[in-house]
Amino acid sequence: MPNPTAAILVIGDEILSGRTREGNAHYLAGELTRTGIDLREIRVVPDDHEGIAAAVNALRAAHDHVFTSGGIGPTHDDITADAVAAAFGVPIGVRADAHALMAAHYEARGVEFNAARMRMARIPDGASLIENPVSIAPGFTLGNVHVMAGVPNVFQAMVASVLPTLTGGQPLLSQSLRLMRPEGAVAETLGALAAAHPGVSIGSYPFSQDGAYGTNLVVRGPVAAEVDAAMRALGAAFAGAPE
Amino acid sequence: MPNPTAAILVIGDEILSGRTREGNAHYLAGELTRTGIDLREIRVVPDDHEGIAAAVNALRAAHDHVFTSGGIGPTHDDITADAVAAAFGVPIGVRADAHALMAAHYEARGVEFNAARMRMARIPDGASLIENPVSIAPGFTLGNVHVMAGVPNVFQAMVASVLPTLTGGQPLLSQSLRLMRPEGAVAETLGALAAAHPGVSIGSYPFSQDGAYGTNLVVRGPVAAEVDAAMRALGAAFAGAPE
Numbered sequence A, B: 001m002p003n004p005t006a007a008i009l010v011i012g013d014e015i016l017s018g019r020t021r022e023g024n025a026h027y028l029a030g031e032l033t034r035t036g037i038d039l040r041e042i043r044v045v046p047d048d049h050e051g052i053a054a055a056v057n058a059l060r061a062a063h064d065h066v067f068t069s070g071g072i073g074p075t076h077d078d079i080t081a082d083a084v085a086a087a088f089g090v091p092i093g094v095r096a097d098a099h100a101l102m103a104a105h106y107e108a109r110g111v112e113f114n115a116a117r118m119r120m121a122r123i124p125d126g127a128s129l130i131e132n133p134v135s136i137a138p139g140f141t142l143g144n145v146h147v148m149a150g151v152p153n154v155f156q157a158m159v160a161s162v163l164p165t166l167t168g169g170q171p172l173l174s175q176s177l178r179l180m181r182p183e184g185a186v187a188e189t190l191g192a193l194a195a196a197h198p199g200v201s202i203g204s205y206p207f208s209q210d211g212a213y214g215t216n217l218v219v220r221g222p223v224a225a226e227v228d229a230a231m232r233a234l235g236a237a238f239a240g241a242p243e
Helices: A024-035 A049-062 A080-088 A096-109 A115-121 A152-165 A183-196 A224-238 B024-035 B049-062 B080-088 B096-109 B115-119 B152-165 B183-196 B224-238
Strands: A005-011 A038-045 A065-069 A092-094 A122-124 A128-130 A139-142 A145-148 A173-179 A201-209 A212-221 B005-011 B038-045 B065-069 B092-094 B122-124 B128-130 B139-142 B145-148 B173-179 B201-209 B212-221
Touching: A005 A024, A005 A049, A024 A038, A024 A065, A024 A152, A038 A049, A049 A065, A049 A080, A080 A092, A080 A122, A080 A139, A080 A145, A092 A096, A096 A115, A115 A122, A115 B183, A122 A139, A128 A145, A128 A152, A139 A152, A145 A152, A173 A224, A183 A201, A183 A212, A183 A224, A183 B115, A212 A224, B005 B024, B005 B049, B024 B038, B024 B065, B024 B152, B038 B049, B049 B065, B049 B080, B080 B092, B080 B122, B080 B139, B080 B145, B092 B096, B096 B115, B122 B139, B128 B145, B128 B152, B139 B152, B145 B152, B173 B224, B183 B201, B183 B212, B183 B224, B212 B224
Parallel strands: A005 A038, A005 A065, A065 A145, B005 B038, B005 B065, B065 B145
Antiparallel strands: A038 B038, A092 A122, A128 A139, A139 A145, A173 A212, A201 A212, B092 B122, B128 B139, B139 B145, B173 B212, B201 B212
16 A cells, blocks of 8 residues: 655745745655655745645645645734635634633733734634644644644644654655765666666765765665665675775 | 746655755745745655656746756756656757767766766757856756756856846845744734735744744835835834833
8 A cells, every 4th residue: 555645835935035944844754754654745835825725725635645834823924724724615713722722821821812812723614733732822634734833843843743643654764875976977877776676766866075076875665675675786786886 | 017936846855755955945045036036936846757747837837937956967866857848848869069068078077978977968959058167067948947956056056057147026125123022922013014014025933042932023025115114113113112
């Protein structure tokens, strides 16, 4: 049975303007690989209602899971929850359980639970909450879409809440071999080895170091024996090669 | 006249597996902002022929420019040039000018110009070359799609070759204000100010520092006077606020 597939949708003008370097997608990519969920796409879109809704609908139709990052805070530019509700065609309003969690949290800290903060208790009808142990205001899962905050430590806490609830598949295994030879010198042998090991994918990643070119070879696959066999073949092919 | 729009398409299994943290999109996002080209989407897809071609066609129809990163090296997993040719429905083959550039480069260095390296001289019919002063093997522009290497220093060199050939618009200006107050405490005032300054966008980005929550406010817009006016209004609104 093939692994479940996933997409990540990152929402935020600040990433598209180059102000902020996005890191949540990279973090979640690693977690999904360990869980055996195959990440097939990452998409970054602006803070725009129609654009977010269209991307949610395209991605949830194409993948088993969609994970979103960003746009669920208390300010005017936080429009993700409304856009996801619109994508599903369901109403959204302040939900009692989310409101109660947040009221208790703010009261214990002597912080005003004002109208802006109350926006974070607005949850689309039919969603389940994603726990946020860092700052309480929850994320939510609606259908196959998991909606999480963009602040990195909150995003990571929400990922830790939601991933154990999902059914993964075979974790993708990988091994790598570092060669101090340029890609162009290993490409032909490598192509033949890749064709001879169809149960794995072999990636080739050039780098330069102190003015010399090298290549990292990465073997990936779900079956340990096949990854091992491909690695042995690479080792044998390039063992005697000048470094 | 509105600014031209753009999308970035990043190609690579290594990013979706979490092995590599992508940085080219962030770099190009900043360059596009300075050029006055509005980046509207970033998409990351796997090393898959049909998937790359479909993404190229979706993005080139929706935006004035598409910039791709990755998959134009000499190895079996470098399939971007073929996928772009397929997306446009044009043939691809070794091109004389690209071949001549590379032959001279390798000969001067005593490096074999083998079949794998010759793959990098394969250019779709009708494309123009993008100069690569770092490692010679060129990128190319076909229609409104600019195809560049994924190795960061080569990508950056190709961006420097191609951006001056494009017509930009109004560079997006930005100014920011850092407040040591949580988003929830400034959100209501901020929403009213954002509504009163429709010529700019005001983004709100929470952070935590030494256990305290703060908010970065970023005003963005093409007209300096409007950005200045919005910044003055923010300063006045939050000047007397407890930090």
